[in-house]
Amino acid sequence: MTNPRPTPPAGSWWTTPRRPSHARLTLVCLPxxxxxxxxxxxxxxxxxxxxIEVRAVQYPGRENRLAEPLIDTxxxxxxxxxxxxxxxxxxxxxxxxxHSMGALLAFELALELRRRGTANPPQRxxxxxxxPPGTPLKKPPIHHVPDAEFRREIATRxxxxxxxxxxxxxxxxxxxxxxxxxxxxxxxxxxxAAPPLETPLEVFGGTDDPWTTAAELDQWRAHTRGECRVRLxxxxxxxxxxxxxxxxxxxxxxxxxSLRAETGRDERLPMFPVLP
Numbered sequence: 001m002t003n004p005r006p007t008p009p010a011g012s013w014w015t016t017p018r019r020p021s022h023a024r025l026t027l028v029c030l031p032x033x034x035x036x037x038x039x040x041x042x043x044x045x046x047x048x049x050x051x052i053e054v055r056a057v058q059y060p061g062r063e064n065r066l067a068e069p070l071i072d073t074x075x076x077x078x079x080x081x082x083x084x085x086x087x088x089x090x091x092x093x094x095x096x097x098x099h100s101m102g103a104l105l106a107f108e109l110a111l112e113l114r115r116r117g118t119a120n121p122p123q124r125x126x127x128x129x130x131x132p133p134g135t136p137l138k139k140p141p142i143h144h145v146p147d148a149e150f151r152r153e154i155a156t157r158x159x160x161x162x163x164x165x166x167x168x169x170x171x172x173x174x175x176x177x178x179x180x181x182x183x184x185x186x187x188x189x190x191x192x193a194a195p196p197l198e199t200p201l202e203v204f205g206g207t208d209d210p211w212t213t214a215a216e217l218d219q220w221r222a223h224t225r226g227e228c229r230v231r232l233x234x235x236x237x238x239x240x241x242x243x244x245x246x247x248x249x250x251x252x253x254x255x256x257x258s259l260r261a262e263t264g265r266d267e268r269l270p271m272f273p274v275l276p
Contacts, residue, residue, distance in 0.1 A: 047248065129237055
């Protein structure tokens with residue numbers, strides 16, 4: 001009989017790039033497909049002075065968890081994240097940010113935490129670069145196609161495989177299974193049937209993102225009874241990286257009320273307009 005694989009400790013699910021001396025709020029960040037926790041390392045330094053502790057989620061099978069098996073379905077990933085949430089979310093105020101696949105997981109995680117009656121659910125969701133559940137796919141699924149075609153489609157659709165990676169057979173052998181698992185997760189995703197959340201939603205999009213439109217992003221409003229605001233930033237699907245400072249500034253501004261509640265002071269943090 002094969003022994004069951006041990007459950008990884010909760011702490012292996014995230015890393016904290018910069019830990020504030022006194023954290024007033026925890027921001028849990030979920031990476032996009034193919035990415036790991038390192039994609040949010042710069043966020044930790046930017047938000048540390050405000051007392052915001054960034055916890056960058058590390059999915060299994062990449063970066064410092066490379067030896068662990070990949071998770072290739074949304075229900076399994078959400079269940080795993082919900083299981084570690086009591087530690088991941090911290091004991092105080094918390095919020096969730098997810099980009100693309102990460103936004104999908106953030107939304108489903110919020111639903112699962114509500115279903116479980118979790119004591120410290122996220123107070124705000126930042127859903128970035130992802131249309132709401134039920135939006136028709138703009139391209140056919142690709143997770144099942146042969147490697148060469150799969151990598152070609154990734155490079156064509158997203159431009160996220162640089163030439164040096166495409167030319168390196170060892171690097172391709174490393175990243176292809178990660179991308180394939182993540183794209184299977186997205187391709188096979190089926191929304192959970194559940195009433196709308198009460199949690200406020202901040203929806204971010206790129207002005208030149210071929211995978212979303214402002215009208216489609218606005219349909220997130222149907223998924224919450226709370227406030228829902230849509231902001232557009234200049235850029236393509238990876239606007240959260242290319243316009244990182246503007247995105248972080250918008251996140252900081254939206255979290256300002258929670259920070260004031262923690263201190264009891266009106267810190268007069270600046271608000272940032274929606275970009276055209």
